[in-house]
Amino acid sequence: AQSVTQPDIHITVSEGASLELRCNYSYGATPYLFWYVQSPGQGLQLLLKYFSGDTLVQGIKGFEAEFKRSQSSFNLRKPSVHWSDAAEYFCAVATDSNYQLIWGAGTKLIIKP
């Protein structure tokens, strides 16, 4: 069965510092991978997605993620965080048909001024 693990429940980063959020997945075939962000009172917003091709994916708001098949990982990165990046971040994997997203438990990002 497919599963997604986000090992960090909370991460605290100083404003302006770099960020890496970890995501590991379990899936037998080539997965479809997603990162979403959820801010309080807001719906989940897609940051980026990977289906195939270049393993380094660029997203919105300056985020990028790298698919590493050998490590079953899809870590999210940003070179310099802003206070507005404080939110909860979710990694998800899709099945072949993409009708059912399997989600990690999320990582809450806290920004220190």
Place this chain on the structure above:
Amino acid sequence: DTGVSQDPRHKITKRGQNVTFRCDPISEHNRLYWYRQTLGQGPEFLTYFQNEAQLEKSRLLSDRFSAERPKGSFSTLEIQRTEQGDSAMYLCASSRGTNTDTQYFGPGTRLTVL
């Protein structure tokens, strides 16, 4: 693109009552999904529709849960005889309908069962 909308945004009910939530997808989207999210967890898939056809419903949490999309536009999720364990955020998403299309989420309906 007016986005996915959900109504109500908040619902407080007493145990044993029935509740119904509505989701209006992005107008040209054929697929509509329902998820449940409990505190500290990621969303959990419940069911989805391709136009008016409900193509997957085995993940609905119990037979108290049902969903409809009668004309392939808006959808409703009903929970009968609510229990305290049903308290959660109920999320709706829509997509164009091919396997690689992005799912766009609504703001959710937060249900509290007293």
